[in-house]
Amino acid sequence: xxxxxxxxxxxxxxxxxxxxxxxxxxxxxxxxxxxxxxxxxxxxxxxxxxxxxxxxxxxxxxxxxxxxxxxxxxxxxxxxxxxxxxxxxxxxxxxxxxxxxxxxxxxxxxxxxxxxxxxxxxxxxxxxxxxxxxxxxxxxxxxxxxxxxxxxxxxxxxxxxxxxxxxxxxxxxxxxxxxxxxxxxxxxxxxxxxxxxxxxxxxx
Numbered sequence: 001x002x003x004x005x006x007x008x009x010x011x012x013x014x015x016x017x018x019x020x021x022x023x024x025x026x027x028x029x030x031x032x033x034x035x036x037x038x039x040x041x042x043x044x045x046x047x048x049x050x051x052x053x054x055x056x057x058x059x060x061x062x063x064x065x066x067x068x069x070x071x072x073x074x075x076x077x078x079x080x081x082x083x084x085x086x087x088x089x090x091x092x093x094x095x096x097x098x099x100x101x102x103x104x105x106x107x108x109x110x111x112x113x114x115x116x117x118x119x120x121x122x123x124x125x126x127x128x129x130x131x132x133x134x135x136x137x138x139x140x141x142x143x144x145x146x147x148x149x150x151x152x153x154x155x156x157x158x159x160x161x162x163x164x165x166x167x168x169x170x171x172x173x174x175x176x177x178x179x180x181x182x183x184x185x186x187x188x189x190x191x192x193x194x195x196x197x198x199x200x201x202x203x204x
Contacts, residue, residue, distance in 0.1 A: 003113035004127070006144075010134030011079040013111070020062060024055035067111040080132055081140055081168055081175050084109040084204040091120065091183075093193040105197060108204055116144055118164075118195075123150045125162070140168040148185070160189040166197070175200070 072078040087105040101120050108115040116127035125148035133141040143165045150158050166181035178199070184192035 003108055003110070003115040004129060005112055006114045006130040006132060008080055008132045008134075011132075016062070016077070016111070017059075020058050021055055024058050027054060027058075063111045063113075078111075079134060079137065080111070081170050082109060083107045083114075083142070083168075083175060085200045086202040086204075087197045087200050089195065089197040091193055091195055093191055095191050095193075097193075103195075105195075116146070116164075118146070122152065123148055125149070128161075138170055140170065142166040142168060142181075148189075150189075158189075161186045162189070164195060166195065 066072075067078055067080075068082050068084075084107050087107070089103050089105055090100040091103050092100055103118055103120045106117045106119075108117075114127065114130050116130065118125045125146040127144045127146050130142065130144035133143070135141060143163065145161065145163050148160055148162055150160070152158075162183055162185035164181060164183040166179055168175060168179055169177070171177070179197040181195045181197075182193065183195055
């Protein structure tokens with residue numbers, strides 16, 4: 001499965017898209033002029049990219065790389081926490097409340113898309129949709145629906161849907177400290193519990 005879009009409550013991403021469109025519209029004629037001069041001086045026919053193509057390139061760079069710059073977060077342009085990377089953590093399930101189950105959570109995130117994969121020894125889940133909600137500049141809630149596949153020690157496989165919610169406390173643009181949340185599943189599985197992300201061991 002690829003990444004999916006996510007909704008953000010409390011931060012209007014359309015303003016960023018409008019700015020990128022305005023920027024590409026301003027840069028396009030300047031770039032066309034430079035390419036025209038280079039073409040005349042080298043006698044090699046060169047074609048300037050269209051405004052739409054330039055917008056696509058700028059958006060791609062921003063969506064995957066530029067939005068992660070801490071400067072944008074500090075000046076308030078970007079307010080979405082960057083969770084991308086691999087996290088070590090634990091799950092405490094209502095089915096086994098005395099046991100802390102080791103888990104690895106891998107998050108792939110761009111400015112517009114996300115994918116959350118959680119893995120334990122016997123189960124693996126992957127997100128289907130997600131919503132960020134900004135409570136205040138230092139606190140976000142991330143809620144997402146997931147599809148989980150459980151493989152029992154005997155080899156039996158079962159699948160179910162569930163919902164998880166992470167309460168994210170951030171310091172500036174850093175979210176490397178412990179984060180906590182909870183989950184619950186559909187009636188077929190009938191379980192709930194706590195998710196503890198202890199530390200991010202690798203950034204994407």
